[in-house]
Amino acid sequence: MHTVKQLSTLAGVSVRTLHYYDEIDLLKPSSVGRNGYRYYDDQAVFRLQQILFFRELDIDLPQIKAILDNPDFDLVTALQQHRQALQTRMERLQTLMQTVDNTILHHLGEVNMSKQQLFKGFSEEQQKQYEVEAEKLWGPSVRETARLWNSYSREQQAAIMQEGSQVYLDLVAHMSQGPTSPEVQTILERWHQHLRYFYEPTLEVLQGLGNAYNDHPDFNATFTAIHPDLPPFLQKAILHYVDVLETEWLERELGTLKE
Amino acid sequence: MHTVKQLSTLAGVSVRTLHYYDEIDLLKPSSVGRNGYRYYDDQAVFRLQQILFFRELDIDLPQIKAILDNPDFDLVTALQQHRQALQTRMERLQTLMQTVDNTILHHLGEVNMSKQQLFKGFSEEQQKQYEVEAEKLWGPSVRETARLWNSYSREQQAAIMQEGSQVYLDLVAHMSQGPTSPEVQTILERWHQHLRYFYEPTLEVLQGLGNAYNDHPDFNATFTAIHPDLPPFLQKAILHYVDVLETEWLERELGTLKE
DNA sequence: ATAAAGTATCACGCCACGTCAGAGTCAAGG
DNA sequence: CCTTGACTCTGACGTGGCGTGATACTTTAT
Known part of the structure; x- marks a missing residue:
């Protein structure tokens, strides 16, 4: 059993805070003496720890009370909302x-x-x-x-999709050669060509895709399913592929300038 | 000369705020009629602009008063200190x-x-x-x-990915309800939340993702594997989801304008 | 002339306590 | 036993930046 002062020093809060928590029914003392003194047992200490934890997360006291008093409270949703607020x-x-x-x-x-x-x-x-x-x-x-x-027709679509997945399988087969190896880079040309069935990608879009393959959850999941190391590998490989294309383009530009 | 309402709509603050600023001598009306009405001239408008600027920087009102009332105030030092506080x-x-x-x-x-x-x-x-x-x-x-x-740790990543795939499975389970049904839209909130583990998506990005899920070959392949009708379903559902968010946002903006 | 809109001044509410004030309670030392 | 000092209680006011009425007055539009 602890008195207010003991608990306050123990938990690092003020006595007034404990009074206040009692007042708003957030943390009631385990027992109250005939002299009116508040006494807290270990269970109360534990609850205070929890309160302080959520308080540290900047959650307001009524909501903390709701969380602690209702074990069925949808904690995850609440925390996600809270996370969103923090983000904002x-x-x-x-x-x-x-x-x-x-x-x-x-x-x-x-x-x-x-x-x-x-x-x-x-x-x-x-x-x-x-x-x-x-x-x-x-x-x-x-x-x-x-x-x-x-x-495209249905059959054409199916063929294109299959060609696409073949690209990734070939990439996995050559992962050991390293992302900048000529074999891998050649396969990436097929990848690039394959994308053209859908749209004409700029270099920026290519690079964006490379990053998204690693960074974006759904892409990442897709390629991780094929091979766990594929996402970062793809990212590096595509980065290099784009780099080369960019350099070539630059040299062409400079070349025409020289002419 | 403007009345309180005119100035309040002009500057986007409440009438009460102007009353309060008068009360604390932060912004006095240029003149007061015999009826007690407050009138503000252009100079007052300008001062209010300044006040709102500093308020936007999260500087408290007494300090704003100090800054504006004392032309010799060391503004740069104050701002640097303030910047430090913001950083912390x-x-x-x-x-x-x-x-x-x-x-x-x-x-x-x-x-x-x-x-x-x-x-x-x-x-x-x-x-x-x-x-x-x-x-x-x-x-x-x-x-x-x-x-x-x-x-994130490996386990965390796995947990997040699993939570993500669960979202899509839940979506498939509710496809019969239609893409704009509340059940589906609720699941999309989880999808939205899930993306936040990676970055904060703007509405445009969300919509772009919705389209990409259907249109982009790699995405499409991923979701077709889960369910053949999932890509177009997702596209429609996300489009609606974004529409609603956009409408809500617009209404909020219009609401604040009305004040 | 009347209704609607605008204006004024109190005055309380908010949140999470801090900070007195005044009175009672407890353990230890002389 | 008495004092001292540490501790406890309740109650009340203050904080910042207004929001939200309540109530009464004035101006504007029909």
């Missing part, structure tokens, strides 16, 4: 920091930020940047794809 | 999110997080690890997803 706050903090930075720079005279910008463009700027990235990755390809793909 | 708060949020994630995974039963860790997991040891993760996350933002994904 963090994003907001980030834009704030950027604005503060800009303001500092503005005030130091290093950046010319018009007053309009200063008072107007909080979230718009970043928002647009995200949109551009999304559009880059998925916009042009997806629009084109639907038409092309639907223009 | 963001780091804290970062650790919170990690802990929430761990707790979710723990509750999914896939990870053995000892109770010590669970209730005491704010030790310096972990603290440092979190700092590293934060650096990872906020450094080069392009690779954010991969780093986050790789920051």
Whole structure:
């Protein structure tokens, strides 16, 4: 049995906090003496630990009470929602920091930020940047794809799909040679060609795909199913493939300039 | 000259806020009629703009008053200090999110997080690890997803992937209800939540994914393997899901405009 | 002239306690 | 036994930035 002070020092909270938790029925003392003193047993200590844990997660007290009092409470959903809230706050903090930075720079005279910008463009700027990235990755390809793909017959579609999966199987067969090996890179040319059944991918889209193969859950799951090491392997291999294409393109450009 | 309502709609704040700012001498009306009405001229409008700017930076009102009332105020130093405070708060949020994630995974039963860790997991040891993760996350933002994904343990990754595939299985089980049915839409919330383990998807990205699930060869193959009708079903369902979210968002925006 | 919209001033509520104030309780030392 | 000092109780007010009424007045539109 602990008194308020003992529990407060034990748990690192103030006595007032324990009074308050008693008041709002979040943590009742295990027993109360005839003198009115509060006494807490080990079970109460444990409950306090739990309370403090959820409090540390920035969950408000009524919700903590709901969680602890109802064991059937959908904890995971609640936590996921909470996670989402945290995420939102963090994003907001980030834009704030950027604005503060800009303001500092503005005030130091290093950046010319018009007053309009200063008072107007909080979230718009970043928002647009995200949109551009999304559009880059998925916009042009997806629009084109639907038409092309639907223009094929069922048999053609099946054949194309099978050809596609064969590419990945061949890739797995050559994984030991390393992602930048000529064999693998040659197979990637087939992969590249294969994509053209659906749309004409830009280099950026290719690279985006390479990253998505590793980073995006559904892609990752697909390729992990084929071989557990395939996603990172594909990412590296495609990165190299794109690099080479880019270099070749650059050299061609420089060549024509020289002419 | 503007009345309270005019200024409030103009600046996007409530009338009560203007009353309050008057009360604490942060923004006094330029003149007060014999009827007691508050009137604001353009100078007051400008000051309000400034107030809102600093408020957006999460600076408390007394300090804003100090900044605006004292032209010799060392703004840059104040902003730098403020920036530091924001940074600290963001780091804290970062650790919170990690802990929430761990707790979710723990509750999914896939990870053995000892109770010590669970209730005491704010030790310096972990603290440092979190700092590293934060650096990872906020450094080069392009690779954010991969780093986050790789920051999970093998078991965590497995748990997440399994949770993901469960989503699709549940979707197939409810396909007969139609893509816009509440059951399906509820499952899509889990899908949305699940993506957040990897990155924060914008609505555009969600829609792009929905289309890609049907149109992109690799996605299509994946989901066709689960169920032959799943890709177009998913596309329709996600389109509706995004539509609803977009509508809700729009209504919220219009709602705040009305105030 | 009347209804609707706008305006004013109190004044309480919020959240998670901090911080007194005043009074009672307990263990230890002289 | 008495004092001292540490501890306990309840009750009440303060915090920040307003939201949300309640109630009464004024202006505007029909």
